[in-house]
Amino acid sequence: MNVTHVIYALIVIFGLLLMKSLLSKCQTLRALYKSMEQVPSAFPKSHILFGNVHQHPGLNAEGLKWYLRLAHTWKDAVGVKVWAGPFQAIVAIFNHLSIRDILNTDTTEKPMIIPGYEIVVPWIGHGLLTSNGPKWFRNRRLLTPAFHFGVLKPYVKIYNEVATILSTNLNRNCDTGKSFDVTELIGLATLDSLLRCLVSYEDDAIQQTKGIHPYVYALEELGRLSIKRAFNIFHYSDTIYNLSSDGRLFRKYCDYVHQFAEDLIKQRRDAQMLEASTEGESTKKHLDFLDIMLSARDDDSNGLSDEEIRHQVDTFLFAGHDTTTSAVCWTLHSLAGNQVWQDKVREEVSNILASTGSDEITWEDVGKLTTLSLVVKEVLRMHTPAVAISRIVKEKMMVNGVEILPDTLLDLRLYTLHHNKKTWGDDAMEFKPERFLTKEVQQLDPFAYVPFSAGSRNCIGKNFALNELKVITARLIHKFRFEIDEDNQPIYKPEIVMSCKGACDSMRCSCKKQDLICGSSCKCRKGVCENCPTHQHDDVDESDNEFEPVDDTITPNVEDQEENELPENPLPDNWMNQLVKVDAII
Ligand code: HEM
Numbered sequence: 001m002n003v004t005h006v007i008y009a010l011i012v013i014f015g016l017l018l019m020k021s022l023l024s025k026c027q028t029l030r031a032l033y034k035s036m037e038q039v040p041s042a043f044p045k046s047h048i049l050f051g052n053v054h055q056h057p058g059l060n061a062e063g064l065k066w067y068l069r070l071a072h073t074w075k076d077a078v079g080v081k082v083w084a085g086p087f088q089a090i091v092a093i094f095n096h097l098s099i100r101d102i103l104n105t106d107t108t109e110k111p112m113i114i115p116g117y118e119i120v121v122p123w124i125g126h127g128l129l130t131s132n133g134p135k136w137f138r139n140r141r142l143l144t145p146a147f148h149f150g151v152l153k154p155y156v157k158i159y160n161e162v163a164t165i166l167s168t169n170l171n172r173n174c175d176t177g178k179s180f181d182v183t184e185l186i187g188l189a190t191l192d193s194l195l196r197c198l199v200s201y202e203d204d205a206i207q208q209t210k211g212i213h214p215y216v217y218a219l220e221e222l223g224r225l226s227i228k229r230a231f232n233i234f235h236y237s238d239t240i241y242n243l244s245s246d247g248r249l250f251r252k253y254c255d256y257v258h259q260f261a262e263d264l265i266k267q268r269r270d271a272q273m274l275e276a277s278t279e280g281e282s283t284k285k286h287l288d289f290l291d292i293m294l295s296a297r298d299d300d301s302n303g304l305s306d307e308e309i310r311h312q313v314d315t316f317l318f319a320g321h322d323t324t325t326s327a328v329c330w331t332l333h334s335l336a337g338n339q340v341w342q343d344k345v346r347e348e349v350s351n352i353l354a355s356t357g358s359d360e361i362t363w364e365d366v367g368k369l370t371t372l373s374l375v376v377k378e379v380l381r382m383h384t385p386a387v388a389i390s391r392i393v394k395e396k397m398m399v400n401g402v403e404i405l406p407d408t409l410l411d412l413r414l415y416t417l418h419h420n421k422k423t424w425g426d427d428a429m430e431f432k433p434e435r436f437l438t439k440e441v442q443q444l445d446p447f448a449y450v451p452f453s454a455g456s457r458n459c460i461g462k463n464f465a466l467n468e469l470k471v472i473t474a475r476l477i478h479k480f481r482f483e484i485d486e487d488n489q490p491i492y493k494p495e496i497v498m499s500c501k502g503a504c505d506s507m508r509c510s511c512k513k514q515d516l517i518c519g520s521s522c523k524c525r526k527g528v529c530e531n532c533p534t535h536q537h538d539d540v541d542e543s544d545n546e547f548e549p550v551d552d553t554i555t556p557n558v559e560d561q562e563e564n565e566l567p568e569n570p571l572p573d574n575w576m577n578q579l580v581k582v583d584a585i586i
Contacts, residue, residue, distance in 0.1 A: 029087065031405060036089050038402045042070055042080040051083025059227075061492040064387075067094065067416040075422045078400040082411075090409040091399075094416035096423060098400040100447035102410055103455035108391035109133070110457075111409055115230040116390060120318065123222050123254050125307070127315025128460065140460070142296040142304065143312065146289045147460055152467060153363050154286035155197045159468050160360040162193040163475035165207050170480065182332070183499075186472075187325040191216060193468055194320050198289035199264050199313060215260050218253040223322065225250045227495050261313045265306055268294065289316065320461050322497045323385040324468055330383035330498070331376060331473050333490070334431050336482035341433060344371050349474045361471045369470050374433035376469055380451035381424075382431055384415040387494040389453060414450060415498065423448045 043052045057063040070080050071094040079093040093099060102108055109132040112118050117130045124130060128139055145151070166189040170182065188207045195201040205213045225246055229235045241247040268290050293309050304312070335342040348371045353359065361369075391410045396403060404410070419428045423444065424435075435441050452459035459465070493499045 028405075032089055032408070035403055035405045036081050036408075039079060039081040039091055040074050040077050042082045042092065046083045048086060051085045051088070053084055053233075056082070059493070059495050061494075064415060064492065064494055067092065067413050068419055070094070071413075071416045071420050075420075078402040078404075079410075084409070088409060089407075090411050091404065092411045092413055093399075094413045094420055095400060096417060096420075096445050096448035099412055099417060099450065099454075100445065101397070101399045102391055102412065103447065103450070103453065103457075105397060106456070107395040107397040108393055108410065111390055111392035113392075114236045116392075116409075119226050119229055122250070123226070123257070124314040124318045125311030127311040129315050129319050136457075138298055139304075139308070139312070140456075142298060143293070143460065145296070146292040147464060149463070151287055151292070152463055155193075155464065156361065156363045156366065156467060156471060158196045158286075159193055159471035160475065162189050162196070162207075163472050165189065165192070165204075166472065167475065167479050169207060170476075183325070183329050186328050186332075187321070188216065189472065190324045190328065190468070191219070191317075191321050193472075194317055194324075197286075197464070198316055198320075199261075199268075200286075200288045200290070201264060215257065218256045218260075219317070219321070222250065222253050222257065223496065225253070257314060258310060261310045262306070264313070265290065265294075265309055269306075289313075316461070319459075320465065322499060324465050326383070326385040326497045326499050327376075327380065327465065327469050328472055330385075331379045331469065332476065332482050334379050334382065335375065335473075335477065337484050338431055339483075341371075341375055341431075342477065342482065345375060345474070346477050348372060349478045353478065359475075361474050365474075366467055366470055369474060371433075372470055372474060374436050376466065376473075377436045377449075378431060378433040381418040381449060383498050384418050384451050385497045386451065386453070387415045387498050388413050414453075415494065418449065418451070420448075 043055050046052050047054065057066045070092065074080055075095075077095070078098050079091040079095065082090045082092060084090055093102065110117050110130060112121070112130065112132070121130055126135065128136065128143060131139065166185060169185050173182075173185070185207075192206040195203075195206065203213065206216060228246060229241060229250075235241040235244060235246065242251065272294065290309070290313070293304055293312060295303075297303050335345065348369060349361075352361070352365050352368055356362065356365070389412050391412065393404050393406050393408045393410065396405055398404070399410075418424070421428045425440075427435075447454060450458075452462040452465075
């Protein structure tokens with residue numbers, strides 16, 4: 001046998017292996033297409049190359065309505081299928097029975113692909129949110145003590161400190177006499193609180209809006225660039241993305257936030273070593289997340305490396321920031337649109353604070369905020385901050401009676417689940433906190449209401465978030481009155497979280513004349529605020545309105561609707577108006 005024979009033999013073997021792999025791929029695909037026949041389709045036709053990607057209405061208000069229409073039509077189905085290209089089957093799920101089967105099993109995991117969770121991995125690494133299997137399991141066990149009630153308790157003081165600075169900033173903006181967007185201030189406050197609680201980082205510059213802190217700026221840019229990448233299929237390849245200007249910018253901001261976290265970790269290690277060597281007392285006010293991570297040990301007495309700790313710090317800032325900001329903003333927005341509930345919450349807070357004679361909400365007080373709790377539950381249902389989460393099937397599994405094959409992507413539409421009329425009734429689109437007192441809702445399947453997800457991969461920061469949300473809202477409602485601004489409507493942005501542009505903006509006096517009032521009891525209806533007599537009302541100058549009016553992103557695209565033969569819109573025409581307008585006073 002000479003060299004030529006060997007080459008021929010290798011070519012034949014290689015060809016056979018290739019054929020075998022192609023055959024097996026074809027069989028898998030055939031099985032996938034067959035299994036998907038049991039799932040109704042979101043679109044009547046799918047493109048041979050793009051699947052349905054080009055038909056999707058996008059991450060906007062129209063997209064939300066589109067999923068609601070599908071949920072209304074396919075009430076009892078496992079979900080509906082969408083093809084991302086010819087090979088990737090996605091099942092959009094909005095039925096609690098399907099959600100229960102998916103979140104209750106270990107045959108699914110986080111999809112580490114682009115545009116899935118993989119997009120944020122260069123930024124947050126393989127922390128708790130973006131890891132699977134034994135790595136996730138070990139880290140979850142090591143990090144769970146960081147959210148123990150004993151650790152969370154002292155954080156309530158920090159939420160109060162943050163709320164005080166936030167109130168001062170709101171008042172300062174009120175002094176300008178112009179409408180302004182409070183979303184940004186709330187975002188800075190929730191970031192400030194995360195940095196203080198988790199890594200004991202205190203810097204007054206964080207809550208300053210002017211001359212924005214470089215860390216705040218870097219986080220904002222990273223969020224913006226991640227979304228941008230998700231919508232550019234040419235940037236799905238790491239090589240191409242890294243060479244692009246966006247990719248280089250993304251890398252630059254990643255390097256900055258990584259360095260920021262590394263410096264904090266190093267400083268803490270140095271401080272701990274100094275304390276140990278001098279037997280000195282710690283000057284820290286509370287045990288933080290970093291302390292717990294630095295001392296955490298697994299069963300083999302191994303701790304977390306500095307790189308692992310950095311991944312977790314970045315993960316917690318990522319997972320805990322926009323979500324909480326969204327929840328606070330939508331709570332204020334909902335109360336602005338429901339003065340009766342706003343007054344009930346204010347009365348509850350006032351009674352609690354009057355009984356303690358303090359301005360601060362204590363740990364014990366948080367449990368007494370029962371009216372606010374109802375409001376918060378309803379807000380998390382109506383404006384679900386984590387609009388959707390996803391999983392990939394690892395092993396063949398049954399979902400709501402349908403067999404789903406490996407590699408199918410499951411798109412759990414939590415917002416849609418929370419508005420499913422079959423579960424929540426015909427008033428599902430209405431803000432009714434009292435629904436959580438009814439027997440029907442109390443007896444619902446626990447998987448029908450999952451703003452923090454459920455099962456082993458539920459939100460580890462749930463109690464942290466709820467406490468913070470309640471303290472900040474209580475403090476603001478005690479001091480300010482929020483009202484709907486008829487002129488400015490925020491625009492729904494259901495991206496990584498349910499954010500909005502301009503929600504909760506425009507702090508105004510109830511006289512609706514662009515004057516802004518400080519204090520807690522503005523009765524101004526005439527022209528001069530009795531609390532701030534220096535603030536005379538000016539005529540409203542429309543050019544002062546910096547907020548975008550509702551644009552066509554929320555107008556149903558009739559053309560697409562006809563082409564896709566979508567079912568009739570089950571929502572009232574003005575449903576968006578009911579959700580998005582906001583204004584506030586004093
Ligand atoms: C209102 C605020 C919040 C909401 C609605 C929320 C919601 C969620 C949801 C739905 C998940 C599941 C994600 C998935 O399956 O992909 C999740 C996971 C997670 N959340 Fe939150 N979250 C909030 C606040 C926070 C806060 C404040 C922190 C940290 C301080 C945090 C840290 C995490 C982490 C680390 C995970 C991953 C857990 C794991 O996979 O083991 N979240 N969150």
